[in-house]
Amino acid sequence: MKTFLVVNPRSANGQTGKRWVEISAQVGKVLGDFGYGFTSGGMDAARLARQAIDDGYECIVAVGGDGTLNEVTNGFFREGQVINPRATLGLLPRGTGGDFRRTFGWDLELTSALERLRTEKTEPFDVGRLEFTDNDGNPATRFFANIASFGVSAVVAREVNQGSKALGGNLSFMWGTVKGLIKYQEQQVRLTVDGGEPEVVSVTAVAVANGRYFGSGMFVAPEAVTHDGLFDVTIWSNYGLSDFVLKSKGVYNGDHVTWKGTRRLRCRTIHAEPLTGDVFLDVDGETPGRLPCTMTLLPGAIRLKV
Secondary structure (H helix, E strand, C coil): CCCCEEEEECCCCCCCHCCCCHHHHHHHHHHHHCCEEEEECHHHHHHHHHHHHCCCCEEEEEEHHHHHHHHHHHEEEEEEEEEECCCCCEECCCCCHHHHHHHHHCCCCCCHHHHHCCCCEEEEEEEEEEEEEECCCCCEEEEECCHHHHHHHHHHHHHHHCCCCCCCCCHHHHHHHHHHHHHCCEEEEEEEECCCCCCCEECCCCECCCCCCCCEEECCCEEEEEEEHHHHHHHCCCCHHHHHHHHHHHHHCCHHHHHHCCCEEEECCEEEECCEEEEEEEEEEEEEEEEEEEEEEEEEEEEEEC
């Protein structure tokens, strides 16, 4: 496949940019000729990916973390439609959290990532479409590859993104979770699932999952599959800091699904409206806006290199 790498040079705490000569040499040895572009600001990765698809590249590879992958996924779409259904999404993981790669059991080794990219093996990949209110108060649409959530998860994401991430992925997110739970107050949200009857729920966090992990390894949706045509939704209610401190192991190994405050469901669409104030969104680790929102699954919208 004709391959283009969308490179976030700030990923891996800046090591991707600093080591790019070495990394690109290894890529060239395995893949041969390839194109690439560096990101320098918000949604640059989407712009680069979209241009690469227009230029005839068949495999667009996100070189970075979950945020970079999210932007590259957005680049597969123009005006809400897939630009080229035959174009394939790839990942060379270089991020702090690395939640998307965990769903597939992928490590951080460059050699194993290049081996995946070298083969012709792909599979259908579901994509989530999110309609929401952006941080300026305007209606917006964004696509997501892994998980979109709202509630305390967005507060945590902001804490982590504003920090240096020098502690590494897991510790940065754990410390961000502690600070987020201290700040967060339980919110009342009206949920409508697949056009059914609306229901008011108390929300610590609601995760609408295509993949299985968020928050740097929290096993939020243990049964999610990225090509089954359904979101796996996990609703956490009435959890506080003491619950995280005392039972955090269960959040990372999946035991939380058996707890009284956890509820799960599957759906194709979910609509959420806030009843008690602003409720913010976390979209693949980024915080682009707030409720109200509608999330819709697009089954097999693109293909994924596996």
